[in-house]
Amino acid sequence: MGAPDEPLEERIEQLLENDSLRDDPLFQPLEELWAAHRDLARRIERISRISDAYQSLTKENEKHLTKRLDKQLRQLSKVARISDHYQKMMHDLNLALREASTHDPLTGLGNRRLLLERLKEETDRSHRYARPLSIAMLDIDYFKRVNDDHGHELGDQVLMEVSRVMDAQIRDQDMCGRWGGEEFLIILPETNISSACQVLDRVREAIAALRMRVGDESITVTASIGVASHRDADTYSDTINQADWALLTAKRSGRNRLARADEIGTD
Known part of the structure; x- marks a missing residue:
């Protein structure tokens, strides 16, 4: 038997390795329970790995989407600046055309x-x-x-x-x-x-x-x-x-x- 301060898993494994206890009516249920426990632990570990991989992929996707969104926002901002500049140019052009059509070019007075x-x-x-x-x-x-x-x-x-x-x-x-x-x-x-x-x-x-x-x-x-x-x-x-x-x-x-x-x- 293992010492009481040993981890429970080690103590159970030591019990199952002791052939003198095989005739004990609790040995068989303990062995089955331990096998089920280890199978469950493997499944949990696999799920954890899958979950970690999924979270890593999700973070990577989020990072990628964030980069794409930032790029699109920069492009939209550039387009907006170009549009504002174009509208100002059109406004100034319309004023210039209005001025040219209504004012004498030599004196600057109304025509x-x-x-x-x-x-x-x-x-x-x-x-x-x-x-x-x-x-x-x-x-x-x-x-x-x-x-x-x-x-x-x-x-x-x-x-x-x-x-x-x-x-x-x-x-x-x-x-x-x-x-x-x-x-x-x-x-x-x-x-x-x-x-x-x-x-x-x-x-x-x-x-x-x-x-x-x-x-x-x-x-x-x-x-x-x-x-x-x-x-x-x-x-x-x-x-x-x-x-x-x-x-x-x-x-x-x-x-x-x-x-x-x-x-x-x-x-």
Whole structure:
């Protein structure tokens, strides 16, 4: 018999190896029980190995899936950045196209298309709310002579400087744009013709004060202006024609002056 402090398995094996105990009626059941125990232990060990292998495979699969997921997330993040960049480029491109289609490339002022859009809005508002609206036509005096005497490069400079001064002198609510050539149109919302004349005289005087260098000399230019007040019965085209007729009157009267459509005839 084994010592009591020996492991139980060793003590049982020692008992079963003792041939003198084979006649003991408990020997046979003990031997069968021990065989069943060892078979169960082998099965448990096999299950444990299978379980460990399965867990190892599961962890490996999880690790692989995590890597795949991280890679896909990085790809999605890259695609999102590319998409954001593309959308910003498209937005900037649309703004640039809008700017190119509505602004004069030389002066940066609104072109005829933008002016007509604003004119339609302001005349509709003037009719709807019975608010005053004035429209002015401005033309640079003797502009052809500037081009002929000094070249088109200086002519372009004159157009840019006049545009800058004009845009600086009008009010925030007003709008000026290049109508064509050396001719400009100014829209003055919420403004009767007397108040419009005060703004436009300030513009005319600021243009006359311009000095542009040509080599060792400086040149000056002046502008003539015609202004008309919009009437309910008229279209904005009618008002433009009235302002244009007033402009012609200002030029015929000696240039560098302002003429009001309501003070002259229309013939």
